Amino acid sequence: MRATPKLVIVDYGVGNLQSLGKAVKLFTDQLLVSEDPQEISQADGLILPGVGAFEAGMSGLGIRGLIQTVKKFAESRKPILGICLGAQLLLSKGFEFGEFQGLDIIAGKVVRFPELPEREKIPNIGWSQIYPKSDASSWNETVLKNIPEKSSVYFVHSYILAPDARENILALANYGGYEFCAAVRQGNVYGCQFHPEKSGPVGIKIIENFVNLIPN
């Protein structure tokens, strides 16, 4: 009998899953890339990747019948990691090219960067440092466990995570003089605006932490 896949990467048609899969496989062989609701439900941990526009992401999930699948996964308290667009979809609403419903797992919205104090270009493409909103101990027992404060990670985005509750902000970053939410958390659900799979050894450590959150 085949062992139950421990971790599933949801393939909903947006973006490149290659490097993410490669990074996850450094820490577990029990990885499945799937668009099948049944297979996804049976996993013990879920990664929601993705690049692109909010609406395209939601319709990618919708046409595969995955919206309820992911929401139920979150309700079951099994660990979820959203990355970039995947993190944005965890929130209630997105305002990219209109107003669209998100998965609404974490209350909040996804909004465009405002005009930046230092007039930097948007999208933000490049490396920025992440830091906790209060003290570093807030990262203990999370995906950012043992990540040094002010570690640099790689961002590619024009829209930002804006959770309603400050307690859902796990990490902050600054671009062009503007402080924004770099990572969200609610219980076992995490969302990183940056790409851990593209953030060098620091990002790889974050992926390892996530894999370790999944119970054996």
Add this chain to the structure above:
Amino acid sequence: MKNIRLIPRLDIKGPNVVKGIHTEGLRVVGNPRELAQRYYEEGADEILYMDIVASLYQRNLDFELLKSVSDNIFIPFTVGGGVRTVHDINNALRAGADKVAINTYAIHHPEFLPEAVKKFGAQCIVLSVEAKKIREGKWEAYTDGGREKTGLDAIEWIRKGLDLGIGEIMITSIDHDGTKKGYELELVKAVTSFAPVPVIAHGGAGALEHIREAILGGQADAVAASSIFHYNLFSIGQLKKYLLEEKIKTRTL
């Protein structure tokens, strides 16, 4: 000021990394897998992988080689050379690329750019422009690794590319490439002065000061260089340290 990206560039011919002068007179400088791994470990912010003869010979990228090079690299990886179809981009992404750089095919078929942007997102599509100076303030765009004239004004072509939705620009100075005499600042400035998307300067870096000039004088968002890294003129760490002393921010390691 944001962090400036430092990008080693691998020019690939066959199984080797090569380097030429004015994009000609190619010499083998190393193994792509080893160089990419070294630059990743030294703290490169991204890696550029350009098959410099694929377009010329109407060939596709060697996806097996690409896959082996990208295998243990967990930073953004941009790939160019002979990209002509959505299928090519898919294959490059599957072989480990995050972005693709397009030059020759886009010049002959500009309608390909919005198609690619729609399918993969602007963040995935880098317009690679090889420019050769005609006279003061005027550059012509070239194709096929700096070999073929196009008759197109490089700056006008970039404006058109932006209208078609591309997410990033890499501007190569054919006159300065491989000469180690510094970036062509007028060219870089001519692009950064209007481009709303990030601009990668390429061609001519031979000293630490050249990188500073491209950033401060040229206003580049990122700098690509090959000779200085391949020939160990200085390491990425040394470059970062120097830039920090010059009050230019890069990613902290």
